[in-house]
Amino acid sequence: MGRVDYFQLDAAQKEQAKQLILKLMPKIQYSEKYYDDVNEYRHVILPKDLGKLVPKRLMSDPEWRQLGVQQSLGWEHYMIHKPEPHILLYRRPKGYQPPNQRK
Template identity: 55%
Template sequence: MPINMNIDMSRRNPSPRPLSDDERAILDEFIDSIHYSARYSDSEFEYRHVQLPKAMLKAIPKAYKDSSQGTLKLLWEEEWRGLGITQSLGWEHYEVHEPEPHILLFKRPLNYQPPAM
């Protein structure tokens, strides 16, 4: 039974919106500057935050941005992986740190095991 991750789906695109080849080429220069925090946890989830270079935010397509909040939308896995964020399976983008919109917050269930193929 899937764990309820409490992701606000209204803050995502209705479905994943892949990057075009041109958009991906622009973002490639920032990939080596993405910073990943150490993992931390509570009794239910493990967490980490991913810090994008501030200049990268300007290069991310408008379709990934929430104009009402002035931040990124919550990204589907296909979208955040397309930006160059690399992490193991099971992570969900659940929040943007609004005071610092270049910091994306991720979580996954403790002891996550990917589905068997």
């Protein structure tokens, strides 16, 4: 399979892609968090076959979750590393608390 945008597939193609996502989800790798003064970061490494479904643009939270990425709330897909599109780069504000847990 060449690179395709999962969100542009027709219903039959998307159903086939969903089966691939379910099969490959256990192989998704999550980095430890790393920090600067403002944000915490992490990267997610998708299996290359799953990475072929990633669009050539930043994804919203519901979109990357549809591709099998599982993270807590607040993460933003903020950058595309063109040489390795199967590696997704995320950030969120340092010390982030979900809205229902803020004091």
